[in-house]
Structure formats: structure tokens, C-alpha cells
Amino acid sequence: MNAAASSSATDTTAVTNGEARDAATGLLRPARDPAQVLRAARRIVVKVGSSLVTNEGRGLDAEAIGQWSRQLAALVRDGREVIMVSSGAIAEGMKRLGWATRPKELHELQAAAAVGQMGLAQMYETQLRAQGVGSAQVLLTHADLADRERYLNARSTLLTLLSLGVVPVINENDTVVNDEIKFGDNDTLGALVANLVEADVLVILTDQRGLYTADPRKDPAAAFVHVARAGDPRLEAMAGGAGSRVGTGGMITKVLAARRAAGSGASTVIAWGREPDVLLRLAGGEPIGTCLVADAPKLQARKRWMTSQLQLRGAVTVDDGAVDKLVREGKSLLPVGMVAVEGDFHRGDVIAVLAADGREVARGLANYAAAEARLLCRRPSADIERLLGYAAEPEMIHRDNLVVTAA
Structure with missing residues (x-):
């Protein structure tokens, strides 16, 4: 809807300080079409909570995990890359150990995680393998x-797995962490993974339909939030409440x-995990749950x-x-084009790309540390493994991790 439209009984948009807000919720409306964002998503992270x-x-709910696995496999066959972030190890461990309530002692939580992780991994392996994935x-x-270094190693591993259709x-490695069990949550882990692999969409499957402007159990005037702009401060004021006894x-x-x-x-969808074919319908652009764009x-x-x-x-330089190649053709920076290296940077650092006259023409994420880059100057990519003993990437800076700064 046009942001300049007048406010009326049927109008869903109001304009405040030049920004479009939903008249029912008061939340900022995104500039991007959520349906298009979902349909265009090629890399998707799905997080599912312990209670589900x-x-x-x-x-472990074999039927539910089987349904999600069927949908994940269908997405893979459709050419999408999908990652599942799954809670449930501690809860499954509690069940296997016969514990009715979540323990408070760290060593007991770690023990439950160790027991439950075996079953959790086996269940997903069985269900996904049955789907041919x-x-x-x-x-x-x-x-x-x-x-x-661990961040980049994890990223490389995950991207390789995705490229293989896995x-x-x-x-979360609850068996060895300490304060993460007490203060951490897999919603945060899901977001960090989305950042790690540069996902297009994060889908958080939960036991709730989505986000309301207030607790609908206490406030009959609470409105459902269908779509909003991620990061709107009003969202945090609306959200609240503790987790279940399981999660x-x-x-x-x-x-x-x-x-x-x-x-x-990455945009985020919060949706009910037992909605039929929820992942497939979301991938088709269907408005399910709350979409935070x-x-x-x-x-x-x-x-x-x-x-x-x-x-x-x-x-x-x-x-x-x-x-x-960088400025006019949008290509990656290859080692053969480098003539000099400055500084003591590490792999993954942001570095400048300079022309011979010293002006900055671009900047990006280095695939190799400074000491390695010095060895690679003027060398073809085919020589990387012989010179360094390994080859992380054929480029010094990949074009997806490079931005041209020259006018």
C-alpha cells in the first residue's frame, strides 16, 4: 500500500515521521515484500525448539521430525540449501534418564545433553536418510x-556440506559449555548460524502461532503481528514471557x-512448528506466522x-x-593481480585494496593472512597449495565479500 495513503477504517498503514507503520500494531512496515523475500530465499536456516x-x-517426536525432514529434503531437491538448528538434546536426555524436571546442576545438564545428543542425531539421520538426503x-x-579461526573453519565446513546437498x-555443544546452558538459547544460535553462512531467511519454529502485540491470554485487544521490520525497538517491548518448562x-x-x-x-519468520507443510509453504511465499523482514x-x-x-x-596493492577487473567487471581479486601487502592481518579480516597510486579502490574479507598473501603475490591460483601447503580459496578476496569503494 502507498505509504502516503490516508488513514481510514480499511487502511493498514499510517505514516509517522516519514515512516510507514502498521495502523493495527504501530510497527514499522518493511520496504521489501515479505512474500518475495521468502520465494527468493536460496539458503535457509530452520530452528526448532525443544518442546516441539x-x-x-x-x-523425541519421530512423526514431527519425519515431517520436517520430508520438507527439508523437498527444499534440497528444489535447489535450496538448508540447515537445521535443533534443540532437544537435554530434554531427550532427561527422558532417557527418567528425570521429570530439568536439573539445575551444571554436571547433570551436561550429562543429560551427552545422553540425549545420541538419540537426537540418530533420529535426524534416520528420517533424512529415508528421504534420500x-x-x-x-x-x-x-x-x-x-x-x-574457529568461525571461518565452521563456515567453510558448513558451506562445503551445503554444496554437497547435505x-x-x-x-549447541551443551556437553562442554558452562554458562551457555544457563543463559544461552538456540534462537540466538540460529541467528548466529544465519550470520555465519549468510542465510537469506531464518525460520524459527515454535509452539506459538507467532508474535502478538501483547499476551493474548491476558489482553483480548492483542493484535497478531503478520509482518514488521526486523530490529524495530517496539518489537522487544511487545515480546516477553519465559520459556516452557522444557526449553x-x-x-x-x-x-x-x-x-x-x-x-x-537475513529475514526471520516465527511460525507454529506443527503447521502442515510450513517450510514448503513459506518457501512458496505464503504468509504464515510473523515475518520480520x-x-x-x-x-x-x-x-x-x-x-x-x-x-x-x-x-x-x-x-x-x-x-x-574489480571496478569495471565485478570480479574477485586473484593473487596474480597483487603486487604488495601491508599490515599484519589475519584470514577473515577486512582489508583495503589499493591501486598503484595508493588510492583505495575496494575493500573486502581476506581469505589468507598477510604472511601468506606476501607469498602469493603475482602467483596464479594453481600455485596456492604448493606455496602454502593448503588451498583455502582460489581468490584472495571473493567478489561476494568485496565492495568497490572507488568513485
Whole structure:
């Protein structure tokens, strides 16, 4: 609807301070069409909570996991890349150990996670294999995603699995973490994974229909939030409440996860996990649950972040041919075009790309550390493995991780 439309009984949009807001919820309306965002999504992260996976703590729900696996497999066959972030290890461990209530002691939580993780991985492997799709277990901690080298290693592994048509099944490594079990949640992990692999969409499946402006059990005037802009501060005020006795999250963790995912351009859908064919219908653009749309697509969001980096870790000087390839043709930076390296940067750092006269023409994420880059100057990509003993990527900076800054 036109943002300038007058407010009327049938109008769903109001304009405040030049921004369109939904008249019923007061939330910012996204500039991007949510249906188009969902239909165009090629890389999708799906997070499902403990209460759904374990049928409210009664043990792994084979039927539900089978239904999600069928949909995941269909998405893979459709050319999509999908990752499942699944809670449920501690809850399944509790069931197997005969514990009716979630323990408070750290060592007991870790023991439950160790027991339950066996069954959780086996269940997904069995159900996905029945659909003709391979799976891989990946256990992560927040520390893995905070350390540069571990972050890049995890990213490389996940992207390789996706390229092979395998569905990674990710859970937090509750057996070895400490404060994450008490304070962490897999909604946040889902958002971090979406950031890690630069997903288009994060789908959070929950036991609720989606987000309301208030608790509908207490406020009969509560309105359902169909669509809003991720990161709108009013969303956090609307969300609240603690998690179930099985899980640790609530609606607030999902809203915060959506804000985090939007930082890398991923939109988020919060939907009821038992909605029939929910993943397939969402992929078709059907408006199910609450869609919190990122204000910029993933490529634009990443490049916006790179251009905002004030403290570059180093630079590479390139020849005129490389400048032309980068600026005019939108190509990646190959080692053969580099003539000099400055600084002491690491793999994954943002570095500048300089022309021979010293002006910055681009910046991007380095695939190799400074010491390695110096060895690669003027060398063809085919020599990387011989010179370094390994070959992470054929490019020094891939075009998807590079933004041209020259006028």
C-alpha cells in the first residue's frame, strides 16, 4: 500500500515521521515484500525448539521430525540449501534418564545433553536418510563463533556440506559449555548460524502461532503481528514471557534473534512448528506466522558493514589489470593481480585494496593472512597449495565479500 495513503477504517498503514507503520500494531512496515523475500530465499536456516522436538518433554517426536525432514529434503531437491538448528538434546536426555524436571546442576545438564545428543542425531539421520538426503551433526558453542579461526573453519565446513546437498543438523555443544546452558538459547544460535553462512531467511519454529502485540491470554485487544521490520525497538517491548518448562527461550529471544540475523541481511519468520507443510509453504511465499523482514538483502548488508569498518587490518596493492577487473567487471581479486601487502592481518579480516597510486579502490574479507598473501603475490591460483601447503580459496578476496569503494 502507498505509504502516503490516508488513514481510514480499511487502511493498514499510517505514516509517522516519514515512516510507514502498521495502523493495527504501530510497527514499522518493511520496504521489501515479505512474500518475495521468502520465494527468493536460496539458503535457509530452520530452528526448532525443544518442546516441539520432544513433544513437550515426552521424548523425541519421530512423526514431527519425519515431517520436517520430508520438507527439508523437498527444499534440497528444489535447489535450496538448508540447515537445521535443533534443540532437544537435554530434554531427550532427561527422558532417557527418567528425570521429570530439568536439573539445575551444571554436571547433570551436561550429562543429560551427552545422553540425549545420541538419540537426537540418530533420529535426524534416520528420517533424512529415508528421504534420500544426507545429514551431518555439527556441535557448536558461542565461543566457536567468537574466535576468528574457529568461525571461518565452521563456515567453510558448513558451506562445503551445503554444496554437497547435505543437511547440517546443528545443536549447541551443551556437553562442554558452562554458562551457555544457563543463559544461552538456540534462537540466538540460529541467528548466529544465519550470520555465519549468510542465510537469506531464518525460520524459527515454535509452539506459538507467532508474535502478538501483547499476551493474548491476558489482553483480548492483542493484535497478531503478520509482518514488521526486523530490529524495530517496539518489537522487544511487545515480546516477553519465559520459556516452557522444557526449553529456555521465549518470544523475546526470537525477536532478538531476528534483530541479530538482520545484521547480515537475513529475514526471520516465527511460525507454529506443527503447521502442515510450513517450510514448503513459506518457501512458496505464503504468509504464515510473523515475518520480520531485514531492511537490506544479505549482499547489501554485508557490503554496508565492510564499508563502515574504520580500522582496516591491512591492505594489498594491485596492478592496473586487477583494478579494472574489480571496478569495471565485478570480479574477485586473484593473487596474480597483487603486487604488495601491508599490515599484519589475519584470514577473515577486512582489508583495503589499493591501486598503484595508493588510492583505495575496494575493500573486502581476506581469505589468507598477510604472511601468506606476501607469498602469493603475482602467483596464479594453481600455485596456492604448493606455496602454502593448503588451498583455502582460489581468490584472495571473493567478489561476494568485496565492495568497490572507488568513485
